Amino acid sequence: MGSRASSLLREEDIEEIKKETGFSHSQITRLYSRFHSLDKGENGALSREDFQRIPELAINPLGDRIINAFFPEGEDQVNFRGFMRTLAHFRPVEDNEKNKDLTSGEPLNSRTNKLHFAFQLYDLDRDDKISRDELLQVLRMMVGVNISDEQLGSIADRTIQEADTNGDMCISFSEFTKVLEKVDVEQKMSIRFLH
Amino acid sequence: MESYLFPFDSLICMLLGISFTVWFTLLLVFIIVPAIFGVSFGIRRLYMKSLIKLFEVSELMLSFVNHFDKIIEKNWFKLMSLEQEIQEMRRGSAEPEFDMSDIFYFCRRGVESIVDDEVTKRFTAEELESWNLLTRSNYNFHHISTRLTALWGMGVLIRYGFLLPLRVTLAFTGVGLLVVLTSIVGLFPNGRMKNYLSDKVHLMCYRICIRALTAIITYHDSENKPKNGGICVANHTSPIDVIILASDGCYAMVGQVHGGLMGVIQRAMVKACPHIWFERSEVKDRHLVAKRLSDHVADESKLPILIFPEGTCINNTSVMMFKKGSFEIGCTVYPVAIKYDPRFGDAFWNSSKFGMVNYLLHMMSSWAIVCSVWYLPPMSRMEGEDAVQFANRVKAAIARKGGLADLLWDGGLKRGKVKEVFKEEQQKLYSKVLVGSSEDRSRS
Numbered sequence: 001m002g003s004r005a006s007s008l009l010r011e012e013d014i015e016e017i018k019k020e021t022g023f024s025h026s027q028i029t030r031l032y033s034r035f036h037s038l039d040k041g042e043n044g045a046l047s048r049e050d051f052q053r054i055p056e057l058a059i060n061p062l063g064d065r066i067i068n069a070f071f072p073e074g075e076d077q078v079n080f081r082g083f084m085r086t087l088a089h090f091r092p093v094e095d096n097e098k099n100k101d102l103t104s105g106e107p108l109n110s111r112t113n114k115l116h117f118a119f120q121l122y123d124l125d126r127d128d129k130i131s132r133d134e135l136l137q138v139l140r141m142m143v144g145v146n147i148s149d150e151q152l153g154s155i156a157d158r159t160i161q162e163a164d165t166n167g168d169m170c171i172s173f174s175e176f177t178k179v180l181e182k183v184d185v186e187q188k189m190s191i192r193f194l195h
Numbered sequence: 196m197e198s199y200l201f202p203f204d205s206l207i208c209m210l211l212g213i214s215f216t217v218w219f220t221l222l223l224v225f226i227i228v229p230a231i232f233g234v235s236f237g238i239r240r241l242y243m244k245s246l247i248k249l250f251e252v253s254e255l256m257l258s259f260v261n262h263f264d265k266i267i268e269k270n271w272f273k274l275m276s277l278e279q280e281i282q283e284m285r286r287g288s289a290e291p292e293f294d295m296s297d298i299f300y301f302c303r304r305g306v307e308s309i310v311d312d313e314v315t316k317r318f319t320a321e322e323l324e325s326w327n328l329l330t331r332s333n334y335n336f337h338h339i340s341t342r343l344t345a346l347w348g349m350g351v352l353i354r355y356g357f358l359l360p361l362r363v364t365l366a367f368t369g370v371g372l373l374v375v376l377t378s379i380v381g382l383f384p385n386g387r388m389k390n391y392l393s394d395k396v397h398l399m400c401y402r403i404c405i406r407a408l409t410a411i412i413t414y415h416d417s418e419n420k421p422k423n424g425g426i427c428v429a430n431h432t433s434p435i436d437v438i439i440l441a442s443d444g445c446y447a448m449v450g451q452v453h454g455g456l457m458g459v460i461q462r463a464m465v466k467a468c469p470h471i472w473f474e475r476s477e478v479k480d481r482h483l484v485a486k487r488l489s490d491h492v493a494d495e496s497k498l499p500i501l502i503f504p505e506g507t508c509i510n511n512t513s514v515m516m517f518k519k520g521s522f523e524i525g526c527t528v529y530p531v532a533i534k535y536d537p538r539f540g541d542a543f544w545n546s547s548k549f550g551m552v553n554y555l556l557h558m559m560s561s562w563a564i565v566c567s568v569w570y571l572p573p574m575s576r577m578e579g580e581d582a583v584q585f586a587n588r589v590k591a592a593i594a595r596k597g598g599l600a601d602l603l604w605d606g607g608l609k610r611g612k613v614k615e616v617f618k619e620e621q622q623k624l625y626s627k628v629l630v631g632s633s634e635d636r637s638r639s
Contacts, residue, residue: 037316059617087310118302121302122295143622144618144619144622146623155292189302191306194266
């Protein structure tokens with residue numbers, strides 16, 4: 001049993017997270033409860049296994065890529081701050097943005113940052129370019145064994161052809177943004193958090 | 196020195212003697228005798244009413260109450276399939292092709308499940324909206340006043356100082372009587388007399404155990420009670436489910452042979468009437484299990500079998516996948532829904548966190564165990580329905596009656612990983628969106 005989750009989260013931490021991510025006080029405490037319930041080892045950090053224990057995530061074809069997005073380069077544990085920072089990308093964009101005065105630049109849930117999150121799901125080696133190989137690998141994850149190599153290859157070629165403007169046979173982040181300029185990214189990459 | 200203590204000594208002995216006598220007489224008159232005859236003085240219901248008043252008072256004292264219902268809104272009213280959602284994302288274009296924005300669908304669904312999923316929360320105790328003065332259910336309630344703490348302290352005294360010893364005494368009495376009396380009944384020759392005595396003995400001992408937990412049970416629709424030659428299925432929340440059902444009717448139990456005290460109880464019970472106990476090795480053999488169950492069911496003189504098809508304890512907010520074994524036998528199924536009221540004491544056994552002894556201690560130091568039992572009308576397999584469909588139909592009926600969520604997920608996910616085949620299904624669905632079905636596939 002022991003002490004319950006929220007008593008381990010200090011007020012100062014909540015304030016800092018609020019400033020950084022824009023979540024409200026009650027949202028942060030509720031998400032901390034969730035973080036705590038996922039943390040089976042009770043060591044204040046989540047490992048990849050903790051995420052994989054969620055059945056709905058385990059059956060998601062891109063589950064491993066999404067889990068990877070929570071972990072910074074080369075690390076195996078994510079603490080609550082990191083958890084919240086990643087989740088903040090999925091906050092809906094409100095008209096009166098609370099944290100417009102962030103000195104660190106754009107808020108985490110801006111259109112650009114949402115697009116960047118999706119871009120990183122494709123960019124396996126984190127070199128800011130989506131190569132044909134990387135695109136193929138991600139496509140393979142999404143379709144499993146149901147499509148042949150040739151067909152998948154031609155799909156990848158066509159996609160790169162349509163997006164690539166500077167002829168380097170890779171998709172950069174700006175090219176990615178251009179391709180998706182007509183898509184309602186704010187709505188598709190947002191989760192309605194309740195207060 | 197001794198001459199001073201001597202009169203006190205005998206005084207203390209006398210007081211102890213008197214209090215023990217009074218204690219046991221009260222126990223006998225108010226608890227054991229009614230249990231034997233199956234009547235009730237209504238003491239427990241009165242107790243429950245006063246507890247409700249107490250909770251109302253404590254709720255007023257709490258400065259604020261947290262509602263832990265939902266973290267996110269998942270658009271249940273607009274539940275679309277994978278294909279529909281992706282097509283909607285592509286501005287309604289139905290062309291089979293790949294779009295870089297397809298990834299948004301998987302991404303959002305994935306992060307939604309990280310924030311709130313339907314399965315992992317079923318394996319921990321349900322969170323209450325308001326505090327019920329038990330430390331174990333105290334989550335996020337700050338600003339506790341001294342009056343509330345005093346109430347809580349009194350509660351601890353009453354529960355641990357008075358209720359717990361009382362309940363433990365009763366539990367020992369109940370279990371002891373069960374073992375002794377069933378062994379005695381076992382000496383009788385098989386026949387109507389033995390069955391009658393066995394029923395009475397089982398019922399009496401289970402009723403004492405009910406009182407040992409201060410369980411307040413409301414049975415609904417008793418006209419649908421399971422009959423001989425059938426199987427009774429119910430949702431599983433704790434080992435106490437067995438006692439709750441068996442104190443209102445006679446069942447043949449199914450289970451693995453245990454060692455220790457459980458083993459002693461099992462061996463005694465089976466002397467009085469035929470229960471089905473499996474050796475550990477036999478449990479893996481599905482045909483053997485099915486054969487023994489159908490043999491038992493075919494014999495009309497034997498009691499209905501009690502089975503919990505989920506296979507593991509779930510926290511009573513949902514019903515998870517029913518294992519199809521019991522539904523293949525082909526006899527009448529009597530579904531039963533059990534719903535506990537968590538305000539008085541949470542009956543859910545989190546077997547990965549607490550052992551059996553710890554769990555029983557929790558149970559016996561809660562306020563009470565309050566639950567409702569609904570006997571649903573009997574169901575049989577219909578023409579053209581296979582065991583899995585039948586199991587799902589029964590599960591849906593139980594979930595509906597008990598007010599529980601009906602989930603397709605396997606309770607085995609408590610300990611094991613989800614099967615790869617479900618991910619492959621998702622991949623197949625997406626492939627169809629990419630290249631269309633084989634009829635309208637266009638060669639690139």
